[in-house]
Amino acid sequence: MIKIEKLVLDKINSTYYSGKKKLAVLKDVTLYVQPGEFVSVLGPSGSGKSTILKTAAGLLRPDSGKVLIDGEEVTGLPQLVGYMPQQDLLFPWKTMWQNAALPLLAAGVSKNEAFDRVSEMLPLFGLKGFADYYPYQLSGGMRQRAALLRTMLIDSNLMLLDEPFGALDALTREQMQDWLLGIWEKFRRSVLFVTHSIDEAIYLSDRVYVITERPGKNAIEQTIKIDRPREKSILTTRDFTIYKQILINALAN
Amino acid sequence: MKKWANIRISLPPLVFFVFLVGMWELVSYITRVPEYILPAPSLIGRSLFANVSLLADHTATTLTAVAGGLALAISTAILLSLAMDRWKPLKQALYPILVVSQAVPIFALAPLMMIWFGVGLLPKVLIVALVCFFPLAVNLVEGLNQVDPEAIELMKIMQADSLMIMKSVQLPTAMPYFFSGLKIAATYSVLGAIIGEWLGARAGLGIYMLRSMNSFRTGDVFASIVVVVLLSLMLFKIVEAFGWLAMPWKKKISDYNEE
Numbered sequence: 001m002i003k004i005e006k007l008v009l010d011k012i013n014s015t016y017y018s019g020k021k022k023l024a025v026l027k028d029v030t031l032y033v034q035p036g037e038f039v040s041v042l043g044p045s046g047s048g049k050s051t052i053l054k055t056a057a058g059l060l061r062p063d064s065g066k067v068l069i070d071g072e073e074v075t076g077l078p079q080l081v082g083y084m085p086q087q088d089l090l091f092p093w094k095t096m097w098q099n100a101a102l103p104l105l106a107a108g109v110s111k112n113e114a115f116d117r118v119s120e121m122l123p124l125f126g127l128k129g130f131a132d133y134y135p136y137q138l139s140g141g142m143r144q145r146a147a148l149l150r151t152m153l154i155d156s157n158l159m160l161l162d163e164p165f166g167a168l169d170a171l172t173r174e175q176m177q178d179w180l181l182g183i184w185e186k187f188r189r190s191v192l193f194v195t196h197s198i199d200e201a202i203y204l205s206d207r208v209y210v211i212t213e214r215p216g217k218n219a220i221e222q223t224i225k226i227d228r229p230r231e232k233s234i235l236t237t238r239d240f241t242i243y244k245q246i247l248i249n250a251l252a253n
Numbered sequence: 254m255k256k257w258a259n260i261r262i263s264l265p266p267l268v269f270f271v272f273l274v275g276m277w278e279l280v281s282y283i284t285r286v287p288e289y290i291l292p293a294p295s296l297i298g299r300s301l302f303a304n305v306s307l308l309a310d311h312t313a314t315t316l317t318a319v320a321g322g323l324a325l326a327i328s329t330a331i332l333l334s335l336a337m338d339r340w341k342p343l344k345q346a347l348y349p350i351l352v353v354s355q356a357v358p359i360f361a362l363a364p365l366m367m368i369w370f371g372v373g374l375l376p377k378v379l380i381v382a383l384v385c386f387f388p389l390a391v392n393l394v395e396g397l398n399q400v401d402p403e404a405i406e407l408m409k410i411m412q413a414d415s416l417m418i419m420k421s422v423q424l425p426t427a428m429p430y431f432f433s434g435l436k437i438a439a440t441y442s443v444l445g446a447i448i449g450e451w452l453g454a455r456a457g458l459g460i461y462m463l464r465s466m467n468s469f470r471t472g473d474v475f476a477s478i479v480v481v482v483l484l485s486l487m488l489f490k491i492v493e494a495f496g497w498l499a500m501p502w503k504k505k506i507s508d509y510n511e512e
């Protein structure tokens with residue numbers, strides 16, 4: 001039996017047009033995510049990481065190359081996937097639960113049922129008691145968790161997360177990483193996670209793709225063989241440091 | 254704490270206003286300016302109260318034109334701006350014409366309305382609608398234009414249909430713009446109705462103003478000005494109240510900023 005990958009990007013080439021200017025963004029980018037696997041894309045800013053995610057979600061049609069989800073070609077077609085853009089994109093005119101319930105309502109779930117299903121998840125996302133708060137009343141970490149809850153409620157077991165913790169302060173960010181790992185262990189969805197933090201990539205992932213700068217190209221692919229569940233103490237282990245050295249070298253070239 | 258802040262904001266202009274009116278009263282008492290040139294505030298007050306029921310009738314007529322014109326302007330502006338947002342060629346063709354059309358002064362159009370539609374209610378409604386349409390349409394087009402494309406992308410990923418995208422993204426984005434347009438339109442609307450009435454009508458504040466002027470009852474002219482000002486203020490406040498009700502998130506944000 002042939003194993004079917006959850007997500008495959010096959011030799012994606014992408015160009016950004018601004019007036020007459022042409023800018024190559026991605027060059028032959030290839031990657032895959034296995035079912036239940038946590039994969040990170042690590043690269044400097046301007047390496048087209050967001051373009052990779054948008055292409056995977058079908059929001060962008062590449063110049064060439066294929067996108068496959070569950071073995072089916074879906075290039076350029078917006079797919080029902082757990083896509084979370086860089087900004088949390090919570091709508092300021094909706095309360096937290098209304099924001100989180102959007103994917104359910106879009107899927108035709110009734111308002112009452114959507115409320116129940118969101119409420120059920122709130123404790124796990126550290127948002128209990130905040131259902132009726134507007135986004136501006138929530139802290140940065142809470143907003144990200146609300147956006148992640150909304151993403152989780154999209155009925156798909158593939159998640160595409162675009163630097164979800166990029167805008168948070170260092171301490172909140174570390175808490176959120178542990179929290180995300182907890183959520184991931186519980187639900188075991190396939191994750192493609194974009195980041196420019198080396199530590200974050202190693203700490204969270206089963207595998208890391210390093211993408212070079214402009215145009216984005218595959219540099220290396222590194223499997224992270226550190227046992228799960230992971231704790232912050234692994235950050236100082238020898239294995240962790242070795243992986244870090246490998247990734248730093250890959251980014252430097 | 255917040256209430257104090259509000260009082261501090263509104264108290265100085267109030268005190269100054271009372272001071273100005275007091276000075277006016279004093280000056281007209283000392284200089285004995287003829288009342289057909291500049292009536293004292295006390296006289297204006299008296300003529301206001303003496304003609305309360307007459308003024309109320311005329312106000313009702315003017316308000317009818319205002320309400321009709323506003324309703325017409327709001328519905329046309331909403332339909333047209335939604336259509337322009339949906340079909341970009343329509344916007345490209347129509348929007349510049351809309352902007353240029355504003356160069357035509359309403360004083361020039363009002364007589365045409367009279368020629369075409371007589372002296373009844375209809376021409377006033379149309380003039381009010383013409384005056385109010387532009388600020389509404391421009392603000393709505395601008396508001397719909399502010400929609401975050403990433404928000405639309407996200408909704409598409411969730412496989413939301415276009416009705417849901419309209420309801421949960423486009424309309425709320427445009428809402429504050431709509432209400433700032435409506436505030437302007439509400440204040441213009443009374444002006445439009447008065448201009449319409451000046452050109453020919455059987456009743457209305459504009460006619461009351463005109464008749465008082467022709468018989469040198471300057472106190473009555475001032476009295477009708479007071480009514481017009483109060484009317485505009487009232488409409489403005491009503492719009493503001495609707496804005497608060499329609500956008501609870503805005504209300505909370507401004508509370509938040511004040512504290």
